[in-house]
Amino acid sequence: MLCEEYGFSKEKAEEILRKLAEEQKSKGDTKTLEPTYDHASGKYLAFEDWLDQFLRHWEKLPSP
Numbered sequence: 686m687l688c689e690e691y692g693f694s695k696e697k698a699e700e701i702l703r704k705l706a707e708e709q710k711s712k713g714d715t716k717t718l719e720p721t722y723d724h725a726s727g728k729y730l731a732f733e734d735w736l737d738q739f740l741r742h743w744e745k746l747p748s749p
Contacts, residue, residue, distance in 0.1 A: 695743045702736055 688698045709718055720729040726738060 695740065699736070699740055706732055706736075 687693075688695075693701070706718055709715065718732040720731045720734075722728075723730045723735055723738075730738065
């Protein structure tokens with residue numbers, strides 16, 4: 686919903702999120718990138734896995 690509200694395309698959202706993840710890795714701050722429980726999938730997903738799943742389901746996300 687935030688992407689839609691601020692006018693970000695799927696590609697721009699992906700670019701921003703991947704860049705932020707790389708910045709976290711380069712700083713050595715990987716805690717936020719470690720696997721956490723994803724309610725939608727019922728699995729523990731690392732950030733990269735979550736992002737891939739998020740992008741695959743982009744068109745199915747509810748609109749505000």
